[in-house]
Amino acid sequence: METTLTKNNSATRASGKTTKGGPSKTKTGPNVAAKIIEILEEQSAEDIVRLDLREKSSICDDMIVASGRSNRHVSALADYVKRGLKDVGEDKLGIEGLEQCDWVLIDAGDVILHLFRPEVREYYALEKMWSVPPVSDTAPQTGA
Secondary structure (H helix, E strand, O other): OOOEEOOOOOOEEEEOOOOOOOOOOOOOOOOOOHHHEEEEEEOOEEEEEEEEOOOOOOOEEEEEEEEOOOOEEEEHHHHHHHHHHHOOOOOOOOOEEEOOEEEEEEEEEOOOEEEEOHHHHHHOOOHHHHHHOOOOOOOOOOOO
């Protein structure tokens, strides 16, 4: 099951058929995030989360975070995603972390995928970091 966090930090559960709207800023096709989620669900990835970063960051539009049960499962998930994206013409991928497979990052342009072993994911807590609302310079000061 996928969770989508939107710019107002609300979470929505969906079956992985969510697609991002609007034109892509890079050569990444608009359905890459949906394709990645479809592959992860087919290959039994755990705790799939899709973060909408369009209003938070210029590095990507979507960040997907998922867990594999072991180093071998994380490696297999990365391979399935790589092959699946290549099959749909998205073959310019940056991939890091395949040596250890504790944390594998796949950069697909407007979509960045983080694959973790569960304990490594818990330690880094990327979902928490990216779901924190931005700090306002005009926030009221509290007096002590």
